[in-house]
Amino acid sequence: MVGRAIATKLVRLGHDVVMGSRAATSEAAAEWVASTDGRGAQGTFAEAAAHGEIVFNCTAGAGSLEALGQAGAENLAGKTLIDVSNPLDFSQGMPPSLFVASTDSLGEQIQRTFPDARVVKALNMVNNEVMVDPARLQGDHDLFVAGNHEGAKAEARGLLESFGWPPGSIRDLGDLTAARGMEAYLLLWLRLLGTFGTGYLNIKIVT
């Protein structure tokens, strides 16, 4: 769902997108490709990563390291890797807990596992429709980014602005250790989802 929303937005913005899957062909990816008027393509994780100048990790958190391993460190090296995943653990049922928290984060695990990639944590705190259409919510709200590579964050910021996020709403929280807070927020987000009865919500920082 997340990958499809982002891939569709990227195609609409004129980007050349390959959606990666475990297998070279997948039904879900094929369905997406068919919706792009031939402007999107599908392939293995490795083919998608090799193709992209920028890579989005939109896999389920529990499978992210494996999927990125299939993508291949060599295909991620030197590239901006926008990590949208959350370390949700559904193994004990609903609601999920986090399989990493507080002293580490999935974003940092990905950066350590693929040290030549330039990981930017972003977009993990909103649902897939808000990610690519922030104006869907009423009023101003904020998006957070974190990462160890300033150039990669600048590249991510440009893409996020093209998604519709106002420049002033994109808040740089510093290095990738901020992913701990951004991912832990999901525990609050899940309760907000239940309380407000909608996933179309986000937070605005008030000072």
Place this chain on the structure above:
Amino acid sequence: MVGRAIATKLVRLGHDVVMGSRAATSEAAAEWVASTDGRGAQGTFAEAAAHGEIVFNCTAGAGSLEALGQAGAENLAGKTLIDVSNPLDFSQGMPPSLFVASTDSLGEQIQRTFPDARVVKALNMVNNEVMVDPARLQGDHDLFVAGNHEGAKAEARGLLESFGWPPGSIRDLGDLTAARGMEAYLLLWLRLLGTFGTGYLNIKIVT
């Protein structure tokens, strides 16, 4: 700091407040008592808890269970216990991590340890001045409460409204398992503190 801010607000609102400390007399509590024109008093944790119809836990998270143990289960039984604490672990230096997260929370630990108390998690997501003066921030922002006892939450809500929180800004996140998200948010809050350069901040939910 938190206890003093809340105690001062309570005294100003006409409540009869005893500030508890480890010892029957403490310099910090004495200084606070002196600022109340005789309307505040100090005592041991047990004396404070025995005195109060409502009890605020404003102790450091790492010491909360011990302090409440000194307060005495018998002095907490049947009472609304507003838990403002956060499970911050400073043992590895700054920034702190959380000593409980994701599958449990300090609020729940307190409720399990003192099953006859009626724990309401609240106010832990803002600094002590915002707690008692929400209008200090520009614009609307939200406060969250959670707990297993509806009557206790209603009592807490009344107090929070008297602190200046507009009724519509007080969001009930349900039972005390929501404390997991409310406490984990501190990891994000600490990064926001650094990014915005001020602890005078809070979030507003935008839908």
